[in-house]
Amino acid sequence: MSHILFTPDAVATTLERIRAATPLVHNITNIVAANSTANALLALGASPAMVSAEEEVESFAAMAAALVVNIGTITAPQAAAIARATRAAQAAGTPWILDPVAVGALPFRARVAVESLAHAPRAIRGNASEILALAHLREGHAEPPPAGRGVDSLQAAEQALHAAGRLARATGASIVISGATDYITDGTRIATVANGHTMMTRVTALGCTATALAGACLAVEPDATAACAHAMVLIGVAGERAARHAAGPGSLQVRLLDELYHLDRDTVTREARIAILAP
Amino acid sequence: MSHILFTPDAVATTLERIRAATPLVHNITNIVAANSTANALLALGASPAMVSAEEEVESFAAMAAALVVNIGTITAPQAAAIARATRAAQAAGTPWILDPVAVGALPFRARVAVESLAHAPRAIRGNASEILALAHLREGHAEPPPAGRGVDSLQAAEQALHAAGRLARATGASIVISGATDYITDGTRIATVANGHTMMTRVTALGCTATALAGACLAVEPDATAACAHAMVLIGVAGERAARHAAGPGSLQVRLLDELYHLDRDTVTREARIAILAP
Amino acid sequence: MSHILFTPDAVATTLERIRAATPLVHNITNIVAANSTANALLALGASPAMVSAEEEVESFAAMAAALVVNIGTITAPQAAAIARATRAAQAAGTPWILDPVAVGALPFRARVAVESLAHAPRAIRGNASEILALAHLREGHAEPPPAGRGVDSLQAAEQALHAAGRLARATGASIVISGATDYITDGTRIATVANGHTMMTRVTALGCTATALAGACLAVEPDATAACAHAMVLIGVAGERAARHAAGPGSLQVRLLDELYHLDRDTVTREARIAILAP
Incomplete structure (x- = not known):
């Protein structure tokens, strides 16, 4: 029924909607990714703004078309801002996405990430280690499963799928x-995207960029699973090219x-290369 | 009389003065623009330094040849640093410029920006929405005029001219x-610069970069209106090329x-494409 | 005896060890350099992570293969994090390197840098002004020697050698x-590296990048003098190319x-162009 959302044509439609709406995407992000993700959002056709102060995030998250929360260089003031912003986003109906960077290695950010789940993220994007760790931590384990190290993904994505399903059902994301x-x-549903290029793993902040583009897609596509899949296609195709x-x-x-800027239908x-596997 | 300052030749002279003096430009800036503006200042021939700590900004603003204040990712500690730095710059006679990023959308930064005006900025650079909002807020309105949204300029520059004149006369900037x-x-005087390229609006932090280059120009050209016009030519010509x-x-x-680096007389x-319209 | 470590062949071996080990390099760094240094470490073959929160740095410094401390945009919270991280690195035996950016111009960061020396940095990298100032300040002078201005090196590297020798013997770095x-x-020993290109001085954060690459080399080469020399060759050769x-x-x-990524034996x-002069 919703299979039509998981087609190349649906991705192109999301792209065109972003270009037409230039959605304001509010980013609370890290010092490595800030320039890269702002540029990627601009190149795609969205309107990025990086706003992290506790004094500002509530009203901005409420007025934005989407909120992107990235804990890559989290600090205590930013943690407080994330709590406020995500609560405000939930209250205002602003879709928001969490990027739990390196959540498995560091208890402070683990707590920030797990607590934010109470504010109904529409989506969460990470590598296999991060998703596995977040699912584990949310379930009350004091420690993430072994093998998480920094931002590298030491588990294959496939292995994290089971944990991702539990995390999705528990959070609604x-x-x-x-x-x-x-x-x-x-x-319930599982979509796959096979775009991208291995050299992308040698460029910093492309995971963060994928999350930011997913924010732009969430602003125009209410089916969050489709929005995220579309974002992964957009960055993957641009990356391949x-x-x-x-x-x-x-x-x-x-x-x-350059490629994000020139993407067209x-x-x-x-x-x-997008598909839906189940159910 | 001062028309000679608003000529291509005068811009070239300012460029050569920057190259000769390599002025130390102190930047209190945002996490998106920090790398871009440091590189642009270096490419032009200035010597940038990003210093934001409350403990450091006073002495640094006093020793710098110019100070650039950008509120793009303002936080409370940075707001305190801005208050100190701008006061120190005023006391030391260091010319300083304000970039009131997104000032219309967010009351916290609006207060920071308006309060900084007491410390005699030599110049202020923003898009039409930002200038309109800042003028409005300075005049004691609790809210900016409608239509400001993030960093987009929804009013044409022309419409903000009236507000800019009031802001200039009230602040001396x-x-x-x-x-x-x-x-x-x-x-009193109105200069225009018609350089630039529309694709520049799809690169993040180029407004911030223009402000930073204006800082370098203020360090070598005492007529602030001319210095700012020269900066807009320099970034505009480089952007076109x-x-x-x-x-x-x-x-x-x-x-x-690359183009900023290669600019020459x-x-x-x-x-x-610079002109002076009035009086 | 150790001369064999100061050969082109030894540099190539360090490069290959980094590629094989992908060492986790923990960076506490500034907002200008964060993206650049993460990308340089990834391109070389290391695994960078930028972690600056007081709540996180101790455990991360202990688990990392090397720690890089850069005070370029120091703030008070970051200063506290540096104190914790360097103490933890010392306790865990994690080699760490200090980049004392602009230490001569600003007393706050001077105190942070000098205090960190108590935690046994394995290496320190700066320009001549910075090394001269740090040596001077460590010796209890209230003021650095004159001529330090921002991050420019106003003294020739040669002039700072005497101070560097004293600093090395006093700190073990x-x-x-x-x-x-x-x-x-x-x-005791003095190595020289004559790679690099003058245009590199017009790109921001390349000094910070050299320091970060030295962190990666320290993770795989226990002789710190050799590790640092190797890093200067790697960035210098890549920069020339x-x-x-x-x-x-x-x-x-x-x-x-791109060149860092393609460097090979x-x-x-x-x-x-590496040599050892003495003893």
Whole structure:
């Protein structure tokens, strides 16, 4: 029934909606990703704003079309801002997405991430280690499962799918597990996206960028699982195209923005590799 | 009389003065723009330093050749640092410029921006929405005029000119309204700069970069209206040249730095589109 | 005896060890350098993580393979985090390196830098002004020697060598003085690296990047003087190669990452200009 949302054509429609609406995407993000994600959102056609102060986040999250929360360089004041922003987003009906960067390695951010789940994130995107750790921590384990180390994904995305399903059903969020193939699930349906390029793992903040683009998609597509899958296609197709001519990860970071800017219905329809597996 | 300052030749002279003096430009800026503006200042020939701690800003603002204050990702500690830095700059005679990013949308930063006006900024640069909002807020209105949304300029630059004139006369600052044509006014004279390229609106932090370059110009050109107009020419010409060969906004961001580095008297004299309208 | 460590071949071996081990490099860094240094570490083959919260740095510094401390945009909370992180690194045996950005100009960061020396940094990298100032301040002078201004090096690297020797012997750290020729000393041995390109001085955060790469080298090479010299070769060779085709500093920043990614034994062996002078 909703299978029509998991097609190249539906991705292209989401892209066109972003271009038409230029949704204001509120980002609470880290110092590594701030410039990259602002540029990616602009290149795609959205209107980014980075606003992190406790004094400002509530009203801004309420007026924004989507909120992106990234804990990559979390500090105590930012943690307080995240609590306020996510509560305000929930109250205002602003869809919001969590990027639980390195959540498995560090108890402070683990607490921030788990507590934010009470404010009904529409989506969560991480690598396999991060999703596995977050699911585990949310279930009350004091420690994440072993093998999480920094932001590397030491488990294959496939292995985290079971945990993602539990996390989705418990929180109501759609979960993205990034990897060579991305998995997106709401606990019932499972979509896959096979776009992307291995050199993207050597560019910093592309996971954060994927999350930010998912924020833009959530602003225009109410089915969060579809919105997230569309975002993974958009960054994946742009990344593949960028990698084709990139001389290395520096060039790839630059060309990815050029490609996001030039994405159109034809390109997306031709190159998207999106599918829905279940139910 | 001062018309000679609003010529391509005068812009080239300011550029050469920056290259000769390598002025130390103190930036209190946001996490999106920090890398971009440091690189732009270096490429132009200035010496940037980003210093934001309350413990450090007073002595640094006093020793710097110019101070750039940007509230894009303002926090409470940064607000306190801005109060100290701008007071110290005023006391030391360091010219300083304010970039009131998104001032219309958020009361906390509105208060920071309005209070800083007491410390005699030499210049203020924003888009039409921001200048309109700042003028309105300074005049004691609790709310900015409608239509400000994030960092987008929803009013045409022309519409904000009247407010800019009032703001200039009340504060003593020269006001830059960025847009397809930039307007720069001290409340009496109005200069225009018609350089730039529309793709520049799809690269983050180029407004912040313009403000930072204006800081470098203020360090070597005492007429603040001229200094700001020169900065808008320099970034505009570099942006046009970059856009000519850029494959998209990612490439544009990179080439803009290359072009700033290569700007010289010939190029500036040939390509500057600067004029003074009044009185 | 240890001369074999100061050869092009030894640099290539360090590079290969980094690629094999992908060491987790913990960075407490500034808002200008965060993206650049994360990308450089990824391009080289290391695994960067930027973690600055007081609540997180102790456990992370203990689990990381190296810690990089950069005071470029220091704040009071970050100063507290640095104290904790460096103590934890010392206790855990994690090698750590200090980048005392602009230490001569600002007393607050001077105190942070000098106090951190009690926690046994394995290395310190700065320009001549910074090393001269740090040595001076550590010796109890209230003021650094004159001529430090921002991050510019106003003294030639050679002039700071004497101070570096004293600093090395007093702290046990190997000291890198960056310049046209880099000097690296442990107070007894003096190594030199003559790679690099003058256009690199017009790209922001490349000093910070050198320090971060030294962190990666310290993770795999226990001789800190050798590790630092190897890092200066790696960034210098990549920078030279990047500059050969760069259209300006913007392109140079991008191509430097591409070149770091493609560095291999052949290139390093052919292009490294490393020597040991004494004893």
